[in-house]
Amino acid sequence: MITLTVDDRTIEAPEGSSVLSACLAAGITIPHLCWLEADTPADAPAACRLCFVEIDGFREPVTACTVTVENGMTVHTGTDAVRNLQKTALKLLLSVHRVDCKHCPANKACALQDIARFLGVGLTCKPFERVLKEPDVDPRHPVLDYHPNRCVLCGLCVRVCRHRHGKSQLSFAGRGFETVVGYFDADPGAAADCLSCRACLDVCPTGALVVRTGDDG
Template identity: 40%
Template sequence: MSDVKFSIDGQEITATAGEKLLWVALEHDIFIPHLCGIREEQRPTAGCRLCFVEVEGQDRPVTACTLPVREGLVVKTRSPAVDRLVRTAFELLLSDHRLQCGKCPKNRACTLQQIARERGLKLKLTRLQHLQRDMPPVDDSTAVFAFDRSRCVLCGQCVHADQQVAKVGAIGFSCRGLNRTVSTFTGVDLEDSPCIKCGLCVKACPVGALYFLENK
């Protein structure tokens, strides 16, 4: 693959043609919010809708995780349109995320907090109501880690770690729409699943949905 030259926020960058912009930007310490992006994936999920950037010549923002870099590309990571979409997507995610950072094991290391800090977004709901819905109880059946679905943002990092890295297949996505969730096959407790407790999924979780049980 040949190298291409292009710019992000005015900074000249050289990278391999076809690489997805998100990863190139991150490598150059240019922050773009993202949750679901997985570099190795041939076909990105493009589900979290946070990594919008503006590309010169395109009338609406595009997701950086799906944008192959090419010669002469002119990218801006911030614009009124981008900021508006990111703000809404972020608030939508917060509206379905248990917001008690003080009690969360991921406090100060959470990607949501990082995005809020970088983009000047509030970690509370300003326009929307918190979605009231029944959540299954925390699955703390294993001695090593626990899974709290009320904090899950459905990014799929844990599923990738479990299926593609650890090659275990204990968890996956199930159900559709608002009920979409990460679960074990048929929803049994993690302890009763093929989980080998390698902890890769916990390390992959960008929020506090999967966390190690330190004092159990």
């Protein structure tokens, strides 16, 4: 086991663990959206830019999901620099997010709500301008509806499907602001299995994927 210090607390973690997984296992909260429990520091995408920490000996804050624990490492999860980066990352995510919690199926179980509450901020994107995609709902998947303006592009749905089935029925498409999760180059015959699997629905942190009304039997 590796021994490290996090916020003046000594914790242990298996060799090869990420700082993020070590902290979460010890009950230390670090905001994150795109991390899967199976991720190693080498394959963590660090896409959400929320899990910043400061580590003694590092010149600047780093993403906790991509750093491997080392004996004697000293980690700080709540410095001003860390919180400023996390708040900015959250605002950028909210700048392309339709904040309509009352009508969202993820309301009160939404990762964005939890992160905003943890950081002590509202669901506002100021000073950034909110820009939304069109159309608001993509119905091209045979049994699921995709809401791009709820999606935070964490990639969890794409990756969990690949882990579960070997090939993902979902993938990223587009570039920049136009990036979406889509049903491209997938096996139409496998779509019926989506309703029994539901892994992508369960892992989505913001309710961006939902079963199409009337298709769930």
